[in-house]
Amino acid sequence: MAAYAALISVKHILDQLQLHPRPPISLHTQQAQSLARSISSLQNFLEDYSPRVGNNSDEADELECRIAEAAHAAEDVIEGHIIDRILAGSGSSSDGEEISCIEFYKNLESVIEDMDLIEKEVMQIKETRGNQGQLRRLSPTPAGIGRDVAMIGVDETLTKLIDILTSGKPDRQTISITGMGGIGKTTLARNIYENQIIEHHFDILAWVTISQEYTSEDILLELVLCVKSSKEMSMESLSEMSEDELGEILYKSLCGMRYLIMIDDLWEVEVWYRLQHFFPNGKNGNRIMITTRLANLALQLSGSYCHEMNFLDDNDSWNLLCEYVFGKETCPLELEHIGKEIARNCKGLPLFIVLIGGLLTTSEMTLEYWEDIAMDLISTVNLEATEHCLKILYTSYNQLPVHLKPCFLYMGVFPEDSVIVASELIKLWIAEGFLLPIEGKSLEEVAKEYLKELVDRNLILVHKWGSGGKIKSCQIHDLLRDLCLREADKQKFVGVVRQQNRNPNGRIIQWQCRILVHYLCKSTVKYICPLIDAFGYVSPTRSLIWEFSDLYYDTSLYQDLEGYFKLLSQSLKLRLLRVFKIFGRGLRNEYSLKEMKFAFFQDISKLLNLRYISYPQTWYSFSPSLCRLWNLQTLIARHTEAVAPPEIWKMPLLRHVEFYSISLPDPPIDGFVLERLQTLFTVTIWDFRKKVIKRMPNIKKLKICQGKLESWSVDYLNNLACLHKLESLEITSFEVANHLDFWSNLTLPRSLKKLTLCGTRLRWEDMPAKIGSLPHLQVLKLKHDSFVGSEWETVEGQFCKLKSLHIYGCDLVYWITESAHFPCLEHLQLEDLILKEIPLAIGEIPTLLSIKLVNCSTSAGVSATKIQEDQQENYGNDDLQDRRRKKCCFSIYRSRGCWIPS
Secondary structure, eight states: OOOHHHHHHHHHHHHHHOOOOSSSOOOOOOHHHHHHHHHHHHHHHTTOOOOOOTTTTTOOOOOHHHHHHHHHHHHHHHHHHHHHHHHHHHHHOOOTTSSOOHHHHHHHHHHHHHHHHHHHHHHHHHHHHHOOOOOOOOOOOOTTTTTOOOOOSSSSHHHHHHHHHHHSSOEEEEEEEEEEEESSSSHHHHHHHHHHHHHHHOOEEEEEOSSOOOOOOOHHHHHHHHHOTTTOHHHHHHHHHHEEEEEEEEHHHTTOEEEEEEEEOOHHHHHHHHHHGGGGOOOOOEEEEESSSSSSHHHHTTTTEEEEOOOHHHEEEEEEHHHHHHSSSSOOOOHHHHHHHHHHTTTTTTHHHHHHHHHTTTSSOOOOHHHHHHTTTTHHHHHSSSSHHHHHHHHHHTOOOOOHHHHHHHGGGSSSSSSEHHHHHHHHHHHHHOOOOOTTTTTHHHHHHHHHHHTTTTTSSSEOOTSSEEEEEEEOHHHHHHHHHHHHHTTTEEEEEEETTOOOOOHHHHSSEEEEEEOOOOHHHHHHHHHHHHHHSSSSEEEEEEEEOGGGTOOTTHHHHHHHHHHHSSEEETTTTTEEEEOOGGGOHHHHHOOOHHHHHGGGOOTOOOOEEOOOOOOOOOOOGGGTTTTOEEEEEEEEEEEOOOGGGOOOOOOOOEEEEEEEEOTTOOOOOOOOOOOOEEEEEOOOOOOHHHTOTTTEEEEEEEESSOOGGGGHHHGGGGGGTEEEEEEEOOOOSOOOTTGGGGOTTTSSEEEESSOOOOGGGHIIIIIIIIIIIOEEETTTTTTTTEEEOOOOTTTOOOEEEESSSOOOEEOOOGGGSSSOOEEEEESSOOOOOOOOOGGTTTTTEEEEHHHHHHHHHHHHHHHHHHHHHTTTTTTTOOOOOOGGEEEEEETEEEEOOO
């Protein structure tokens, strides 16, 4: 929610001012303490607060809006004063621009008084709720849930789960079905529950759906009503009973009977812990089935079998749509092509397919109408049939802890169907100020936990796992993204400018905290440029995220854009901007890049409040005035070569610096230690003078790219070992003709978890001392000419934690090893090698999950086949077939003890 995010953001500002070695302003101690106290009080309140406005209302909760406005006012007053003081100190401020300290303290006191009034109201709400006690609300009856919805593509799953329920161990067993909202968990459970085999096998069947507001008494009451007839006990008498009394009745009713209990939509494992002792074991095949959106919850259930629901493929999506729209009839031939497109655009979510099917069933069966539906699927549903679908998905959002809601809503800023790099998402969350600080953890670690929790709740989908087992990239389903945008727009959290926007008043642009411009092209440029000029004195906008589109084809846009950027850089109308990110395919065009001469990039230092900058290739040096950005955390210009000025050492809040190439100067005497700097791309070994190393002691991720080598720089090479926090290191060397022994002096820090080498021309006999002995190394990538020599013989006691090994483009011919030499290896990838064979011992590594060969020798492929055959023989998998791919690519994967082809 926007209010909670705003409060946490103010808290970050206060912390930054307190921890900054040379803060641009100072706050009065009493005001700072009073503001911090109010923020903590309101923050605690929001953690338990339920908004008064329904999910589908177009208006946000009034109290939340007031809290958000008060927090934003505090941000504006503090950061506005910071900017004024910096400008005054540089002599850049104009007459009447600087706010006096007295006026600043007066404005801040007014904000604090507003927060105090809200806090008093909040205390009254707490007292009222405490006196009223917990409201008891029965969950909705399950009758008819999923009854009329077709089941497509799950026949095997249905049969398997029925078999598990009706056979197996006599002990009580728990079966869980997990997946995101709308993916068909309840429908699958209902089809199992009503199956004749199930009805005949069990003596008692009971179904309970967990409501968002529940008590244990409510759940037990509903179960008792399923088990006991109304003649035995009245509803009035049961509703007066305690949890233990209801539990005793349920336990006695189930004793000696073979029962199946269905618990639909479980949200908290605590519910299960409170209920499970009321379900007798009986040793006669009793079963409990649970549906949940929380993947990690299923793992906490003792004795549980977990089935994860997957999205439907294109064929099953089309079959489900056809069955819902046409029943036993066939789809008219003229509608088949567009119908398959509609089904494909539902992205495999059964709920969405059924929703669209209901819309098509009541519509004209004409090609023109169906094409209109396909043109903008999400907006069509929003206009005509969204209530049921969004109600289900909103449940997932409402059940989120309040600290996760801003992070989830922020997913709407990324374009539809985009693959989101997890590390970039984390940097943006930090810059926006969403993350609640946790003692002993960096903000990056907190953000990774938040991301993992959203994945566990099936709200974010993992697109790719990193080689070290971390989330490398992710995605969000279109329907959930639409939910994010609807809720974010309602709370003035994010505003989206699309080509079709035609709001002459510019409300979306002027009053949103974050502006997302999708597909920047002629129409959007001409639409938003006049609106920037129409801003008031200061816009509340804190973030601009732009996606370019037409620039790849239309370089005439640059004149319009240059004028727009001048408006941004030369005015104070967006002076509170924190995040500026530009991306898009249009910026890859070489001609376009040479024409780019935006004034914004040259005068970016005028936006003094920036925390995050990510922009495309430019042709200017790192501006010394950039150090005036007192709170800059992330600077990304991956296509830019730059020489950093000495002022970079006066930016103590820097966390991530990513350039195509950047040279570091000697630190000045009055410079700071960049204790928060974690990422640095891409430097040369000459940048690692001792005086430089001492100023960035906490670097975790580093890239080095080295051209010409000089013997005097060997001492700098040894300084790498002083980076005791370094976890990821990538070294690329381009010089191979001279100084071939230069990298033999390489000494690596023992903290490394990931290492990538290219062109270093080390010898295989150097491997044990330099790399194999690294105690925490999990990922090792040896690229072209990283090692030279035809033979590599490993030794025992090395690579104790190595999980992933990738060897590419080396002249390795003979590899001699034992399975014990790689005790934790999970993934092996070999590319462009003349390797004679893969050692058979590799197949004996108990942790190994995959072997992949790409463009390797035929004999290496034969040895891979031999490993595969040995596995088939050992595990009895006679049906296993190897698979050859393009470029002699071989892939073999092993799951649960047997090898299977990819």
